[in-house]
Amino acid sequence: MPDNQLTLAVAGARKTQGIVEACVAAPPQERILVLTYTTANQDELRRRIASQVGLRPAIEVMGWFTFLIRHFVKPALPFVYSGVRVTGFDFDSMPQQYASNDAYERYFNSEAQVRRVHLAQLATRISDASQNAAVACLSRIYDTIYIDEAQDLCGYDLEILLRLMKAPIALHMVGDVRQAVLLTNEREKKHKRYQYMKIWDWFREQQKKGQLHIEQRAETWRCRQEIASFADSLFDASWAFTPTTSINTACTDHDGLFLVHETDVPAYLEQFDPLLLRQSANSAKNKPYDFMNFRVSKGLSRLRVMIWPTSNICKFLQSSTRLEDRAAAEFYVAVTRAEQSVAIVLNTPGESPIPYWRP
Incomplete structure (x- = not known):
């Protein structure tokens, strides 16, 4: 062969x-x-x-x-x-x-x-x-x-x-x-x-x-382990993907996954200057921020990322409702742009174990 x-x-x-x-x-x-x-x-x-x-x-x-x-x-x-x-x-x-x-x-x-x-x-x-x-x-x-x-x-x-x-x-x-x-x-x-x-x-x-x-x-040099593990969780076990292991051992004063209330977004942006991502213009209508779409961000690497979620991503976070494959792939791209921290804008946490960031 x-x-x-x-x-x-x-x-x-x-x-x-x-x-x-x-x-x-x-x-x-x-x-x-x-x-x-x-x-x-x-x-x-x-x-x-x-x-x-x-x-x-x-x-x-x-x-x-x-x-x-x-x-x-x-x-x-x-x-x-x-x-x-x-x-x-x-x-x-x-x-x-x-x-x-x-x-x-x-x-x-x-x-x-x-x-x-x-x-x-x-x-x-x-x-x-x-x-x-x-x-x-x-x-x-x-x-x-x-x-x-x-x-x-x-x-x-x-x-x-x-x-x-x-x-x-x-x-x-x-x-x-x-x-x-x-x-x-x-x-x-x-x-x-x-x-x-x-x-x-x-x-x-x-x-x-x-x-x-x-x-x-399955080794990533970019994402911290908690980010990599969260990204893995977007896909059902039936895909048989090998779990991701992080080689990134860097530590800063703000590492991991966070939820951010919409009212705290301006303070978060001012303090951390993350790459701000959305699925499309429809998923963040009338929001006064400089967004990049998930798909366009593919290939980028940034210290910190903030994500404006779709309604389906909110349901995934709040109640573990599975995302459709393509939506999961796009969300995976967004999450894995981050090296040290991922913040997701969510007003109501539901069952999500991810902690809130407060100013």
């Missing part, structure tokens, strides 16, 4: 840094491709690799969409549509629900720009039509492919992963399904049952088939 690995690592486990360190340790002649979805993560990977590895032409960092266009669509498009070339990338097109899977218009707009919404499906069709020529070519270009934030992949992206798993290339993926709050294509119906946190089921299925080895890394 090819060397296919997934490292499922908790928030603060230095997932991205692990890829950088692997690039540092790699022999100079090893040809490495590093893939990720978001532009911010691409920029961060390029910056870290440049600073720690230096100029090494054999290491490339590339976005997932660029990867599909450059290595699947452009070189082998004639296998599906002869006499056609790609002129650009259409990020915004809606799903072409009235165009058949064989129709050129499904995949390209009137300016011959390939549509993001059906890009992975087109790449899969081209791969099959060319008898996996694109994957064979990749194996001659690269020795190792790393995929960061692998939980963001969905739909036909999983079909591409299956083809990569069968290639003579070492495939190493890292991610955290507990932070599955983004998707490469939210509108894709293919493999819909594996979207967001449910991609964990798909990964485990591949492991059962012998196509993937999964390792869980």
Whole structure:
């Protein structure tokens, strides 16, 4: 079996840094491709690799969409549509629900720009039509492919992963399904049952088939133990996640979890200057504060965080009412931005054992 690995690592486990360190340790002649979805993560990977590895032409960092266009669509498009070339990338097109899977218009707009919404499906069709020529070519270009934030992949992206798993290339993926709050294509119906946190089921299925080895890394360098344990409690035991262990032993004059009454929020902000988070604008209407949304905060690390909860988060705190998977993932992202303290605005504690902070 090819060397296919997934490292499922908790928030603060230095997932991205692990890829950088692997690039540092790699022999100079090893040809490495590093893939990720978001532009911010691409920029961060390029910056870290440049600073720690230096100029090494054999290491490339590339976005997932660029990867599909450059290595699947452009070189082998004639296998599906002869006499056609790609002129650009259409990020915004809606799903072409009235165009058949064989129709050129499904995949390209009137300016011959390939549509993001059906890009992975087109790449899969081209791969099959060319008898996996694109994957064979990749194996001659690269020795190792790393995929960061692998939980963001969905739909036909999983079909591409299956083809990569069968290639003579070492495939190493890292991610955290507990932070599955983004998707490469939210509108894709293919493999819909594996979207967001449910991609964990798909990964485990591949492991059962012998196509993937999964390792869980449960040490966080970011969050104090009480924060990490609280974040673990957001998910039912049926997920079978390894409990998180904190490496953070720092102590300050304000550590751990706290509830804050809404009337005390101005005093808390003035004293501790936390990162103030909300699920969306609807969950903190008419509040005179400078918020960041949960999903946008993904990847950040701050000394202190304050969270304006949704009604469902309030119920979870007050009576242990389980959160829906996606809501739990977003709340997990918010909680695990914090190194030393998490404050949650809640006027009525219910059964919550978390203590109140008072000015």
